[in-house]
Amino acid sequence: MALIQGTNTETLPKAKKATVINTLKRDYQLWLMILPAIICVIIFNYIPMYGIQLAFREYDFTAGLTGGDWAGFKYFAQFINSHLFWDLIRNTLLISITTIVVGFPAPIALALLVNQIRWKRGKRILQTTVYLPHFISIVVLVGLLNVMLSPNTGVLGLLLAKLGVEGNLLASVNAFVPIYVLSDVWQHVGWNSIIYLAALAAVDPQLYDAAKIDGANKWQIIRNVEIPAIIPTIIILLILNMGTVISTGFEKIFLMQNSLNLPISEVIETYVYKTGIVSNQFSYAAAIGLFNTFINFMMLVIVNTIAKKVARISLW
Amino acid sequence: MPSITMNRIRNKKPTDLLFDVTIVAICILMFFIVAYPLYFIVIASISDPTYVSTGKVLFLPKGFSLFGYEQIFGDSRVWIGYRNTLFYALFGTLINLLLTLPAAYVLSRHEFKARRFLMFFFIFTMFFNGGLIPTYMLMRDLSLLDTPWVFIFNPLTVNVFNLIITRTFFENNIPHEMFEAATMDGCSHFKFFSTIVLPLSKAVTAVIGLYYLVWHWNDFFTGLIYIRDYNLQPLQIVLRDILLSNQVFAEGAGSGGTGGGYAQRYADQVKYGVIIVSSLPVLVLYPFIQKYFEKGVLIGSVKG
Numbered sequence: 103m104a105l106i107q108g109t110n111t112e113t114l115p116k117a118k119k120a121t122v123i124n125t126l127k128r129d130y131q132l133w134l135m136i137l138p139a140i141i142c143v144i145i146f147n148y149i150p151m152y153g154i155q156l157a158f159r160e161y162d163f164t165a166g167l168t169g170g171d172w173a174g175f176k177y178f179a180q181f182i183n184s185h186l187f188w189d190l191i192r193n194t195l196l197i198s199i200t201t202i203v204v205g206f207p208a209p210i211a212l213a214l215l216v217n218q219i220r221w222k223r224g225k226r227i228l229q230t231t232v233y234l235p236h237f238i239s240i241v242v243l244v245g246l247l248n249v250m251l252s253p254n255t256g257v258l259g260l261l262l263a264k265l266g267v268e269g270n271l272l273a274s275v276n277a278f279v280p281i282y283v284l285s286d287v288w289q290h291v292g293w294n295s296i297i298y299l300a301a302l303a304a305v306d307p308q309l310y311d312a313a314k315i316d317g318a319n320k321w322q323i324i325r326n327v328e329i330p331a332i333i334p335t336i337i338i339l340l341i342l343n344m345g346t347v348i349s350t351g352f353e354k355i356f357l358m359q360n361s362l363n364l365p366i367s368e369v370i371e372t373y374v375y376k377t378g379i380v381s382n383q384f385s386y387a388a389a390i391g392l393f394n395t396f397i398n399f400m401m402l403v404i405v406n407t408i409a410k411k412v413a414r415i416s417l418w
Numbered sequence: 419m420p421s422i423t424m425n426r427i428r429n430k431k432p433t434d435l436l437f438d439v440t441i442v443a444i445c446i447l448m449f450f451i452v453a454y455p456l457y458f459i460v461i462a463s464i465s466d467p468t469y470v471s472t473g474k475v476l477f478l479p480k481g482f483s484l485f486g487y488e489q490i491f492g493d494s495r496v497w498i499g500y501r502n503t504l505f506y507a508l509f510g511t512l513i514n515l516l517l518t519l520p521a522a523y524v525l526s527r528h529e530f531k532a533r534r535f536l537m538f539f540f541i542f543t544m545f546f547n548g549g550l551i552p553t554y555m556l557m558r559d560l561s562l563l564d565t566p567w568v569f570i571f572n573p574l575t576v577n578v579f580n581l582i583i584t585r586t587f588f589e590n591n592i593p594h595e596m597f598e599a600a601t602m603d604g605c606s607h608f609k610f611f612s613t614i615v616l617p618l619s620k621a622v623t624a625v626i627g628l629y630y631l632v633w634h635w636n637d638f639f640t641g642l643i644y645i646r647d648y649n650l651q652p653l654q655i656v657l658r659d660i661l662l663s664n665q666v667f668a669e670g671a672g673s674g675g676t677g678g679g680y681a682q683r684y685a686d687q688v689k690y691g692v693i694i695v696s697s698l699p700v701l702v703l704y705p706f707i708q709k710y711f712e713k714g715v716l717i718g719s720v721k722g
Contacts, residue, residue: 391551
């Protein structure tokens with residue numbers, strides 16, 4: 103809808119042109135104010151989208167962004183036939199789906215929990231504390247994991263060794279995904295709960311009273327009053343998270359990588375970085391990167407379709 | 419409201435009591451899981467590294483030592499990184515605000531015809547992007563590689579999330595009648611925006627300004643991808659080298675090797691210290707600005 107409206111203003115019949123000019127005259131100040139942002143987004147967000155064609159062309163140093171001669175699907179075929187293809191797809195899906203399955207419900211649970219606290223000051227202290235890790239950088243977080251999980255010197259590493267978990271967890275194939283996902287929950291659970299707390303604060307107090315009169319206990323109130331009230335927020339956020347989960351993990355996965363956990367920690371984006379930025383195989387890397395865009399988009403479409411069917415909530 | 423209070427007491431069931439106890443227990447556990455690692459870094463950075471590495475420092479610092487901090491203050495890499503990041507963060511945030519605030523004002527004007535189309539134009543970039551390689555090629559074609567400009571002008575210069583927060587704030591807090599009254603007196607959009615809208619929007623300016631500032635401070639990606647010159651690297655890249663690549667001491671020692679356990683222990687103390695030093699600005703400001711951060715999420719959530 104929005105698109106159609108936009109094009110209409112430019113192709114209006116001659117008789118109405120005067121009004122278009124009039125609107126432009128009236129709004130020229132508004133256009134001037136938004137123009138810098140539009141130009142910036144066109145250059146830095148839309149031109150790279152146009153540059154995706156590099157994946158279908160031979161990279162040519164002199165031609166730059168859009169590449170040289172057409173190469174068709176050569177680089178896609180090269181990637182699909184490479185021995186790394188299925189590993190990369192599996193790792194990418196495994197890490198993002200686990201992040202969603204574990205990381206998405208956690209802030210909902212926390213919000214329901216915090217919402218139960220009646221002691222105002224305690225609630226404030228807990229909130230302030232759990233929001234804090236959201237603001238430390240990814241480098242610091244991974245550095246923290248490294249020093250604390252170190253098998254001989256780290257405080258968590260020593261504790262786990264006492265519990266019978268042997269070996270260096272940071273270099274373990276099996277521990278990579280749990281460490282990645284749990285530290286992600288640790289860092290963002292508090293911050294992500296804010297939006298659900300706001301939704302819970304907006305629940306009609308009459309519903310609580312009605313439930314109490316019906317003799318509901320606290321658990322029943324959570325299940326039958328509070329959760330239904332925040333379902334729309336949950337679904338919208340689930341869709342939004344689906345669209346971005348794959349592209350947000352690059353830095354952390356890259357920093358957590360080492361030669362020993364590589365079989366599980368090499369994902370599409372880190373491989374794109376290595377083939378493209380490090381080894382200068384630009385066309386090949388751009389083609390691999392498109393698989394990421396594709397998976398991202400598919401996840402968004404699937405969840406959006408399900409949400410539309412089940413709860414009649416959708417992004418478009 | 420006495421009747422409701424009475425009801426509450428009368429309806430207090432044994433299951434609810436159990437429920438309350440469980441809630442309190444989980445909350446206390448949550449608090450310690452989040453707070454302990456942060457507290458531990460602080461005490462580990464000022465304790466004797468020998469005690470830390472043998473697990474003897476758990477709740478209180480032991481064997482006071484500032485060796486780590488001495489190393490950090492003598493390390494020129496940290497200071498170059500600090501200086502660079504400070505410059506990128508301040509200048510970058512200024513540009514972010516200069517682009518975002520006027521754009522959000524325009525998008526909040528209901529009489530502006532292209533509003534819906536432009537909203538779509540911005541939101542589309544949240545879900546679809548060119549990807550790493552085309553963006554890198556663009557930066558190269560624009561000769562922005564290895565320049566400070568790449569920290570300021572990049573795909574996140576106009577952050578769509580911040581744009582939406584600001585637009586929603588303007589829509590809900592600047593009464594429509596106010597603009598009509600102002601235009602009666604011959605006030606232009608420029609003047610209305612700068613003399614009436616901005617002074618009324620200090621809260622939202624603070625919120626998105628802080629979001630941008632923290633983003634710049636923690637930005638590791640830009641330095642990794644676009645910068646090769648070490649003198650231009652931001653703090654996060656220097657941190658990566660110290661924390662993760664084990665280049666703890668500027669001279670190159672401390673990477674385990676022949677020094678073995680001794681060097682490793684001292685290296686760990688430098689690491690704890692550098693975590694504190696690098697996160698200090700954010701952590702010191704945090705208690706004062708936390709309510710603004712929270713407000714941002716709340717404004718943004720009003721319209722889904």
